[in-house]
Amino acid sequence: MALELIKGNIAVAEAAIRAGLVSYFGYPITPQTELLEHLSARMPELGRGFVQAESELGAINMVYGAACTGLRTMTSSSSPGVSLMQEGISYLAGTELPAVIVDVVRGGPGLGNIAPSQSDYTQMVHGGGHGEYHVIVLAPASVQEAVDLTGLAFDIAEKYRMVVCLLLDGFLGQMMEPVVLPEFQPVRTIPPAWGVGSPDSKERVVLTSINIDPPSQEKFNVKMMTRWQEIEANEVRFKSYYLEDAEYVVIGYGTAGRIALSAVRAAREQGHKIGLLRPITLAPFPTKAVDELAARVKGFLVVEMSNGQMLDDVNAIVAKRAPVDFYGRMGGVVPYPDEIANAISELINGDHDPNADARGKWLAYMRKLVGMGE
Amino acid sequence: MQAEIIISGFGGQGTLYAGQVLAYAAMDEGKYVTWIPSYGPEMRGGTANCTVVISDDEIGSPTALHPTAVIAMNLPSLDKYEPMVKPGGYLIVNEDMVNRASTRDDIHVLMVPASKIAQEIGNERAANMVLLGTLEGNMHLLKEGALERALEAHTAARLKKFISMNIEALHRGAEYQAD
Numbered sequence: 001m002a003l004e005l006i007k008g009n010i011a012v013a014e015a016a017i018r019a020g021l022v023s024y025f026g027y028p029i030t031p032q033t034e035l036l037e038h039l040s041a042r043m044p045e046l047g048r049g050f051v052q053a054e055s056e057l058g059a060i061n062m063v064y065g066a067a068c069t070g071l072r073t074m075t076s077s078s079s080p081g082v083s084l085m086q087e088g089i090s091y092l093a094g095t096e097l098p099a100v101i102v103d104v105v106r107g108g109p110g111l112g113n114i115a116p117s118q119s120d121y122t123q124m125v126h127g128g129g130h131g132e133y134h135v136i137v138l139a140p141a142s143v144q145e146a147v148d149l150t151g152l153a154f155d156i157a158e159k160y161r162m163v164v165c166l167l168l169d170g171f172l173g174q175m176m177e178p179v180v181l182p183e184f185q186p187v188r189t190i191p192p193a194w195g196v197g198s199p200d201s202k203e204r205v206v207l208t209s210i211n212i213d214p215p216s217q218e219k220f221n222v223k224m225m226t227r228w229q230e231i232e233a234n235e236v237r238f239k240s241y242y243l244e245d246a247e248y249v250v251i252g253y254g255t256a257g258r259i260a261l262s263a264v265r266a267a268r269e270q271g272h273k274i275g276l277l278r279p280i281t282l283a284p285f286p287t288k289a290v291d292e293l294a295a296r297v298k299g300f301l302v303v304e305m306s307n308g309q310m311l312d313d314v315n316a317i318v319a320k321r322a323p324v325d326f327y328g329r330m331g332g333v334v335p336y337p338d339e340i341a342n343a344i345s346e347l348i349n350g351d352h353d354p355n356a357d358a359r360g361k362w363l364a365y366m367r368k369l370v371g372m373g374e
Numbered sequence: 375m376q377a378e379i380i381i382s383g384f385g386g387q388g389t390l391y392a393g394q395v396l397a398y399a400a401m402d403e404g405k406y407v408t409w410i411p412s413y414g415p416e417m418r419g420g421t422a423n424c425t426v427v428i429s430d431d432e433i434g435s436p437t438a439l440h441p442t443a444v445i446a447m448n449l450p451s452l453d454k455y456e457p458m459v460k461p462g463g464y465l466i467v468n469e470d471m472v473n474r475a476s477t478r479d480d481i482h483v484l485m486v487p488a489s490k491i492a493q494e495i496g497n498e499r500a501a502n503m504v505l506l507g508t509l510e511g512n513m514h515l516l517k518e519g520a521l522e523r524a525l526e527a528h529t530a531a532r533l534k535k536f537i538s539m540n541i542e543a544l545h546r547g548a549e550y551q552a553d
Contacts, residue, residue: 003401005394005397005398005401005407005409005528171410171436174410174411175408175409175410175436176394176397176408176409176410177407177408177409178401178406178407255436258433258434258435258436259434259435259436259437260434261432261434261435262434262435263434264434265434334437336435336437336438336439337434337435337438337439338439338440
């Protein structure tokens with residue numbers, strides 16, 4: 001297989017094409033634009049659908065319509081654009097429709113900036129839209145992983161009839177790494193039995209998220225929650241580094257996870273028994289893996305390019321059985337391995353108090369760092 | 375082995391391209407490699423830089439606070455990155471674009487008249503390749519001839535006419551050796 005050196009944005013676009021993407025709807029926004037740009041050339045070339053919508057609202061609702069056929073469809077955007085799409089995501093979930101959404105996260109809140117961030121964790125993992133629903137959230141840490149997860153995203157979106165979000169950040173979108181692109185999958189153009197236009201459906205297909213009768217809506221929600229349990233049982237993915245003998249564990253995903261790997265290696269070289277757990281699925285979260293570690297390790301360090309959004313989830317699992325320290329950078333600032341190495345030292349040399357206010361300690365550090373005094 | 379290289383200059387000096395040539399060469403040698411550009415508003419007319427990490431192992435951070443080498447193509451880049459070079463590392467400077475020497479004595483400093491050399495061989499824009507030649511000629515990150523092979527293999531068809539000039543630039547740059 002030939003290696004190619006490609007940017008994350010373009011690699012994801014090409015991987016989606018090869019996974020049999022039938023239609024794409026999107027609106028340009030940095031640092032995601034190359035994804036849309038690549039598809040704008042490639043999709044028409046292949047006789048497939050590409051629409052640059054008038055806005056992100058337009059794009060997600062076009063995805064909503066296209067997803068009703070059950071054929072492979074996607075959109076991509078970056079944080080402010082994804083905020084605009086949240087209503088549509090809730091509607092997709094409420095209609096049990098498969099779709100892939102790529103969020104190349106940038107610094108925020110508000111218009112923020114175009115630098116890499118992970119501050120959309122809460123919005124994607126815990127639902128930015130209304131109602132009880134889940135989105136499967138995949139967080140690659142390299143361009144190859146982004147390619148591989150793009151194919152997986154379409155497969156599991158279809159399998160569970162759910163929205164799957166590929167959560168990248170500006171670094172992963174802009175970074176070039178060698179990748180092996182997958183083979184072209186056959187493009188399915190005949191809707192499944194439940195889809196609009198299916199030759200197999202005997203009755204008229206009605207797909208809607210309107211459920212006027214509350215008990216009927218409740219029944220639907222129970223069905224969806226049951227499906228989520230199945231997903232939690234089957235779809236958790238993570239990567240472990242040096243966990244076998246680890247006394248301390250760093251937890252970080254995506255770009256923060258791979259930067260943490262450098263710091264963990266440096267600490268290993270100094271003889272510290274430390275490992276890294278890098279969640280690949282943020283939803284469903286690798287709860288069991290963290291739970292098992294919490295029973296045996298001396299402490300955790302959560303590293304994020306946010307104010308500690310995943311930290312809350314880790315805290316809920318660890319439940320004060322071990323201290324959970326936190327190190328995060330915000331607003332589009334990317335940490336260097338040296339900063340994480342310092343946080344690792346603090347964890348190892350700290351007082352191991354599981355009741356300590358880790359976020360408060362971090363915020364005090366940040367106040368000093370940004371020049372806001374003690 | 376892991377090396378982190380920052381290549382920095384004004385937009386239009388070919389810093390991102392020089393990094394890509396290095397990244398392609400590393401990929402073709404079977405190394406792990408990352409190439410990450412500055413993609414912010416500073417690209418529009420200001421400084422443009424990229425970081426290339428080359429490793430025998432899975433790469434953690436694609437950025438480095440203390441890079442093993444820096445190629446500085448202008449004064450702002452020299453000012454910004456000179457203090458960051460890891461002790462024992464390399465600082466390679468386009469001498470024609472700065473008005474001062476380096477103050478570091480714990481690193482290898484190579485002042486290369488890259489713009490003049492590039493002019494001599496036909497195009498001032500080849501200064502980036504001169505400096506890349508100096509980098510590889512001193513650090514030997516890859517096998518002999520790897521950059522040349524990468525240029526041959528990965529240059530877009532419409533730019534193939536520049537390959538021989540770029541290879542000459544690499545060779546001229548490699549003549550500058552650290553003491």
